[in-house]
Amino acid sequence: MKVVFPIEERCIDCHLCEVACIVEHSETKDPILAYMVEGLSFNEEWSAFTPDPHEALEAGKPKPLNRTRVRNNGAGVSFSMMCRHCEEPKCVEACKNGSLYIAEDGRILLNEDKCVGCWMCIMACPWGAISRNPTRGNVKGLERTAISHKCDLCPDREIPACVMACPTEALIYIEKEEIKNYEVRFSR
Amino acid sequence: MRYVLVGNSIAATGAIEAIRRVDKDNEIVVISDEPHFVYTRALIHEYLASMVTEDMMYYRPRDFYEKNGVTPLLGRKAVSVDFEKKEVKLEDGEEIKYDKLLLATGGKPFIPPGIEDLAKIRYFTFTKWKDADELREAVADAENIVVLGAGLIGLQCVDGLLHMGKRATVVELADTILPMALDRKASDIIKDALEKEGVKFYLNNTITKVYHRNGELKEVQLKSGERLPADILVIAVGVRPRTDIVMDTKIEIDRGIVVNELMETNIPDVYAAGDVAQGKEIITGIKMVIPIIPVAYAHGKYAGFNMAGEERVFPGALSMNSLQFANIPVISYGFIKPPEGSEELTYFDPDRLIYKRILIQNDRIVGALFLRAVDRVGIFRYLIERKLDVTSFKEHLLKDDFDYPYLPKKYRLEMWREPY
Known part of the structure; x- marks a missing residue:
């Protein structure tokens, strides 16, 4: 199966992949509406690091619900990293109630109606590819439940939105087996 | 060729899914004393307080057994194993032949000795679906609920009770809460937050005696000398590997059933996984019981592959916890x-x-x-x-x-x- 693979040498830290991801997964799929009307407004302060996504939501500064995230060391290294759709996914192995599952086509997906927001997946995922979506909650009586949030490889698209949006081709959509042979990535 | 799995929870599911990646044909039999379709025990506290639906408790889609060619023998207790004849004996007398056996019997609540008159009252434990149903009914009119043990099970029970509008008092032997997951500082932060929600803690303490009238709990006596009023007592001091069915056999048991890096016990064709198994820990290399979901699944998965003939070496388990209180x-x-x-x-x-x-x-x-x-x-x-x-x-x-x-x-x- 194909997954999205980042090439760090090409990444210019522009975060357009995050924007494309947010828009693609918005109700309207329109950037202006997604950001200004749907309330997913991007805020540097809150989105850079949000200890509690609910606080951001209450403060009117929700963490953008991007499913990929540009990781940056502040010293010139950056790349966008999202779910690798592992063949033996640690998140699925850790999921308390089977909300995360391996779809027939190999994608790792979330049953959004079942997730209880226990963060076992966040604990388990070595890639830090799962975040919290505070706009939903399935557990009654817990104000601050949220559900997990992760890359679904854009089911409505042939090529994921982040890959299409990346201006420097720092994200490529590639067969898993080809990654190990992809010497461009490893040679520089 | 028949795979028999004793236990029907996370480790057994890991084994079923791994076996089916290698072997699509041979029969898999799952035996469990509980009548339920595979469910997660890690949500019984939220089920107790009706915070989650029954559907959210089920660990796999309802067609899981059919899709995977599993014959479930549910509500039927395995009582012993004959390793010579390669048979699992059920309580109702039936004997189930196996070629490859997985012991995934999990843990059972530990009841600490030294609580005087405990045998004369009805007390509760909190590890199964049934426990949540029983506790919900029992606490309906209860005023004073005492939970012995501030580990994960005890505090999840308290958390569920809080959401039912019930306050609980927690008695814990250690001087911190959740000692398997939190250091002192984190323990203090969580404890303060829970106290603000109305939970009372007695740390460095334990229950030495229960007082009852005609078997009805009235008070508990603490080591420190205090006596607390109590209608309900929940004992949640931890779980121990449930090794009953292989007691008095030649299988090697230390704290749990000892397994090698292929999840094999010392008995040929017998594997163990999950909370009952004592396997390799990844940092130290020492074999220990690590009763958590990701380890149970990984144990089961590696056992399943090896049972089905695809050799896979278990790299070792890492203890980890994800908790949310207050x-x-x-x-x-x-x-x-x-x-x-x-x-x-x-x-x-x-x-x-x-x-x-x-x-x-x-x-x-x-x-x-x-x-x-x-x-x-x-x-x-x-x-x-x-x-x-x-x-x-x-x-x-x-x-x-x-x-x-x-x-x-x-x-x-x-x-x-x-x-x-």
């Missing part, structure tokens, strides 16, 4: 108590209420704890499991945005080469 998420890995010669890195921000602690021994991370700042902490799982030398980026570990770009390029290349 709206405070905490994730921790590995050692909680600093091992000898270890260095402690800590970060505490009282305004954001963020606490992080990392334990480093011989330049490797051996323990990590994150309170509230839990985003992307799985990276620490990777660093611990791969035993990577963190010296060159140690100063970045506690940063808000610590992530893979902070690692040396050599490590990043290795990370991309990990199996997708």
